[in-house]
Amino acid sequence: MTINTFSELGLAEPIERALQARNHTVPTPIQARAIPKLLQGRDMLGIAQTGTGKTAAFALPILHQLAAQRTDTGPRRPRALILAPTRELAIQIGEEFRAYAKHLRLHHTVIFGGVGQSPQVKALARGIDILVATPGRLLDLMNQRHLKLDAVEFFVLDEADRMLDMGFVRDVRKIIAALPNERQSLLFSATMPGEISKLSGDILSNPIRVEVTPQATPIECVVQSVYHVDQGDKLNLLTDILSDPAMSRVIVFARTKHRANRVAERLDRSGIRADAIHGNKSQGARQAALKRFKDGSVRVLVATDIAARGIDVDSISHVINFELPNEPESYVHRIGRTARAGNGGAAISFCDPSERAFLRDIERLIHRRLTVIGDEPAMPAPAGRNRSNHHQAQKPGGGRFNGKPSHGKPVQGKPSPGKPNHGKPWHKHSRPKAKGASNGAHANAGKPAGKGGARNASRRRRRAA
Numbered sequence: 001m002t003i004n005t006f007s008e009l010g011l012a013e014p015i016e017r018a019l020q021a022r023n024h025t026v027p028t029p030i031q032a033r034a035i036p037k038l039l040q041g042r043d044m045l046g047i048a049q050t051g052t053g054k055t056a057a058f059a060l061p062i063l064h065q066l067a068a069q070r071t072d073t074g075p076r077r078p079r080a081l082i083l084a085p086t087r088e089l090a091i092q093i094g095e096e097f098r099a100y101a102k103h104l105r106l107h108h109t110v111i112f113g114g115v116g117q118s119p120q121v122k123a124l125a126r127g128i129d130i131l132v133a134t135p136g137r138l139l140d141l142m143n144q145r146h147l148k149l150d151a152v153e154f155f156v157l158d159e160a161d162r163m164l165d166m167g168f169v170r171d172v173r174k175i176i177a178a179l180p181n182e183r184q185s186l187l188f189s190a191t192m193p194g195e196i197s198k199l200s201g202d203i204l205s206n207p208i209r210v211e212v213t214p215q216a217t218p219i220e221c222v223v224q225s226v227y228h229v230d231q232g233d234k235l236n237l238l239t240d241i242l243s244d245p246a247m248s249r250v251i252v253f254a255r256t257k258h259r260a261n262r263v264a265e266r267l268d269r270s271g272i273r274a275d276a277i278h279g280n281k282s283q284g285a286r287q288a289a290l291k292r293f294k295d296g297s298v299r300v301l302v303a304t305d306i307a308a309r310g311i312d313v314d315s316i317s318h319v320i321n322f323e324l325p326n327e328p329e330s331y332v333h334r335i336g337r338t339a340r341a342g343n344g345g346a347a348i349s350f351c352d353p354s355e356r357a358f359l360r361d362i363e364r365l366i367h368r369r370l371t372v373i374g375d376e377p378a379m380p381a382p383a384g385r386n387r388s389n390h391h392q393a394q395k396p397g398g399g400r401f402n403g404k405p406s407h408g409k410p411v412q413g414k415p416s417p418g419k420p421n422h423g424k425p426w427h428k429h430s431r432p433k434a435k436g437a438s439n440g441a442h443a444n445a446g447k448p449a450g451k452g453g454a455r456n457a458s459r460r461r462r463r464a465a
Helices: 013-021 029-039 054-068 087-100 118-126 135-143 160-165 169-177 194-203 231-241 257-269 283-295 328-335 353-366 451-464
Strands: 044-047 080-083 108-111 130-133 154-157 184-189 208-211 222-228 250-253 274-277 300-303 318-321 345-351 371-373
Touching: 013 054, 013 087, 029 044, 029 054, 029 208, 044 054, 054 080, 054 087, 054 154, 054 184, 080 169, 087 108, 087 130, 087 283, 108 118, 108 135, 118 135, 130 135, 135 169, 154 194, 160 169, 160 184, 160 194, 169 194, 184 194, 231 257, 231 345, 257 274, 257 300, 274 283, 283 300, 318 328, 328 345, 328 353, 345 353
Parallel strands: 044 184, 044 208, 080 130, 080 154, 108 130, 154 184, 222 345, 222 371, 250 300, 250 318, 274 300, 318 345
Antiparallel strands: none
16 A cells, blocks of 8 residues: 555544644655554654655654543653663754644653753653654663653664664663553664664564655765875865855864864854754753854864764755764765755765775765766786776876865865766865776775774764764
8 A cells, every 4th residue: 555645644634734734745755655554553664864854754644542541540650761871862853852742732851961950850850752862862861860761661772783883782681671562663664774673573472564765865966076195185175175155054064073173173263053963062062053154154064973873954065074974874874964855965985994894885886986076096007917007197287285286275076977977066175086097005004993992982982872
């Protein structure tokens, strides 16, 4: 059965009113496939990325069932629990529940770390139906006996792969152990590593599997390009690129909090309004930075991967990877911040020699080469092959990038003759390689950190969230 409108789903009338007020009439693929099954009480495993409408896919059936079973006897205890890996995503989910439950007599709250717990404890004491939480703060409040989860009927684990990346899986298992055995459970993840597959098998009972990609995936609608540039030249290149007023709303990704601060400060000194957002910022500072970015007071938001998780800002024109992520899946999440709702967008990456292994992993994951702007990285000709097939692609005017592009700004580009563009938007910073340019990467490129470094990084990310 094909679902074409929300009215065909049989949702409660107050929910339909809320949908109409938001001009939501046609469900996304994940909503059309998931909601009817969830209304039947089935568990679900959802493989879905950002931008697919998955929040509404679980929020609407949960609200419908809670409204139908509402009880007024005794103090309110959480009947629905949604776990999210970061504060920003938890806040975003809470806002969605508030909007859809506008005409229902249901109460919800959002709890997360990095802020005082007193207001959260008071909200729990007043009684709630729906609880959205990050794992760390939730466990803290459970250990302090501020809440119990023995009345939970609906459990959602959102972005489970990011939970794994941040080292939260052990905390998640402790929380699940406190839930009733009789419940409806949902797990969403953009990828399915082995640990998450095992977790889903432990918490889901005979689940339906719904796997979708965004309506317009980043691979299809984002113009993706890369500069090969030394680490010390990245700041100069960034300020030069951002001098283009067409880059109207830009997220710049850095790998560390220190680097994010440094980049934002340099941009400010160069006359480019920028804010940084990362785990060391207070929640108030992070929300204020997001507000300024949304209303256009600042043009550039410099973010770490964890802090940016859950950011929902319309009309982001460009994503710039100041540093490539060491996990290729994070690249897909990053560039998914642009080109939403059918709009075009561009993603520009900076790759220094130590990051070439990360670039290879990204290109392997997305099954395509990024368009190289300027020179290919220098590399020896592979044994047994004609060296003439590995010459470097040169910008007009020639020469490697040394702090500024050859003509003081990135090169104007356009599609290669004879190659269809398939309707993709082209940006001045997204020129295809010269004919014959090599796609190779140096065999001795930098390697990701070892296991010990990964464990330490995981602990730091968990504290930051």
